[in-house]
Amino acid sequence: MPTSPAAIALPLRQRLALAAICVTGLALFQPFWTLDAQVRAGAAVLLAIGLWTTGWLPPWLTALVFFTLCMAGKVAPAADVFAGFASSAVWLVFSGAVLGEAIRHTGLGERLADRLAPVLTRSYPRAVAGVTLFAAAMLFIMPSAMGRTMLLLPILAALADRLGYRPGSKGRIGLILGGLFGTYLPATAVLPANIPNNVLAGSMESILGLVPSYGPYFLLHFPILGALRLGLLIALLAVLYRDAPQAAAAAPPQTAPGPTTAAQRRLGLVLALAVVLWSSDGWHHIPAAWTGMLAALVCLFPGSGLLPGNAFGSLRFEAIFYVAGIVSLGAVADHSGLGASVARLAIAALPFSPEAPGLAFGLLSGLSTLVGLAVTLPGVPPVMTPLTADLAAAVGWSPMAVAMTQVVAFSSVILPYQAPPLVVAIQSGYLPGRDVTRLCLLTAAITIIALWPLDYWWWRVLGLIG
Structure with missing residues (x-):
């Protein structure tokens, strides 16, 4: 007996998710031209972030899609694709x-x-x-x-x-x-x-020779x-x-x-x-x-x-698959150089100046926040710390002050997928995802609008900048 169409009908959000997966897969598998490694990684990363943010698929399934596309499409070595585990x-x-x-x-x-x-x-x-x-x-x-x-x-x-x-x-x-x-x-x-704090401390010690x-x-x-x-x-x-x-x-x-x-x-x-x-x-x-x-x-x-x-x-x-997917996403983005490229493009485009320390504080914190959306919060220090010397020269600050703006950034959680503990609370069934997302957006907005300026003046009082 044939299956009725109603029995195999998919909700709109799942159809959209399937379409996005197919488009990404075609881009990765097509034989007509060779895509740059960063473009390939960017396609997989954007798909995963998009599906996690919209909730069109269960987060663990999105993680499995990410693993499969990265391996089948040879986006990165297995050691990076499965780094989360x-x-x-x-x-x-x-x-x-x-x-x-x-x-x-x-x-x-x-x-x-x-x-x-x-x-x-x-x-x-x-x-x-x-x-x-x-x-x-x-x-x-x-x-x-x-x-x-x-x-x-x-x-x-x-x-x-x-x-x-x-x-x-x-x-x-x-x-x-x-x-x-x-x-x-x-x-x-x-x-x-x-x-993220511990990753930052380790990155600063190995790259800058500074130990907070x-x-x-x-x-x-x-x-x-x-x-x-x-x-x-x-x-x-x-x-x-x-x-x-x-x-x-x-x-x-x-x-x-x-x-x-x-x-x-x-x-x-x-x-x-x-x-x-x-x-x-x-x-x-x-x-x-x-x-x-x-x-x-x-x-x-x-x-x-x-x-x-x-x-x-x-x-x-x-939750284990989801957390592994998040960590692996950062590893894939780092391996391909995607995060560093985004940061360097932003550095070239942003108006950094030693004469405008307040603007520099906002731009540096905002840049790390942007990177955190791409590679999740634990991925911010590995991407941003190698750029600290160049950024310090551009704004006239000490390397320590520039590195500390990363903390301002990864303290502003904009969406739950950036922070595995928040996702675990959702996946464990203790909290609805919409409430966690709403509180993330509200606290991030309050932090950026009200607390970043206060933090800037506190840094000036302590003599770290200015």
Whole structure:
């Protein structure tokens, strides 16, 4: 019996996605003329960014399309196309997923939520402020933004339940957004608390011979891009997502946890040891990803009682492919020279001048922001740091000052695909993509319009420029 047309009809957005994939594939595979390596890479990169931004396809499927086109079209070597799977970010996602499932399975998230809930119940602004500040405090203990995100999400969801905000409610979305953005946005202002920060430090040391230290970095960036932005974030969420809890849903008697179980105590010990190792990585030099994997292995080991018997089968791997795709996109763009070419074209076109330091600050930060849209935020330092000497000569600043404008740029997350922790929150089902995208756009607009000028004057007060 033939299949009816209705059974194979595709929604408009999927038809558009298929058309874009076919056009890109034809450009890569056509035999009539040889395309420049940067043009080929640009086609694959633009397709992936476009599909991730529009949401026409599931993000994990877009990543698979990107891998396939790059390999079939010989856009870059396999080592670059699949570089994401060798990155620590992917294994942080995996270990975070395991720890998050253990927190859910043992009920530890509900117990922690019960401890936090009493101090957050007076008003919605108080709840948002408490959640956001609690998540921000975690960045001083746990150096990996991805690890913090995976650890916090199940706790935030349980806390929203305890406060009476049901799944899908406006108040619940606002609380989880507060925790997510509270642990990610200010992390760019604390040196070891985010991947782009660490990539920048490594790039500066290897290329410029400069090593940014914790204290000066913190003083330069945290007052404006950290503390002040946290306050603005809390105010924004309190206005946009203000909601009344449903009293009947708050701490229902049938789900109230009893005494602390042995599994909860064991998991609490595992998490405490993991946090100690995360916070002391400067001493033992074990990367955060592998500390997380050690904790995940303890949870996965048969007989631990920290996960159900079919734990591996119940884990969701969509986020792993997506994060791997994002990291690989930056590697492909870097291998082809696409990011550096975009930056050099912009340098030639922009009116840099030592006599206009304010304009130079905006142009340098804007240039790195543009690069971040092309190669994602962790890809900004590898592209921009080699250009620092030329840029410093053009604007008459020190190389350190020019390099620090990258922080201003990658602190302005315009779209979620630029920052893997935000994508993981979407892919894990804790937040709708439209809400994360809207908050990215709002916070980026506020940062660029209001905080960049304030940051410029703060730099002048500290004597870094001017």
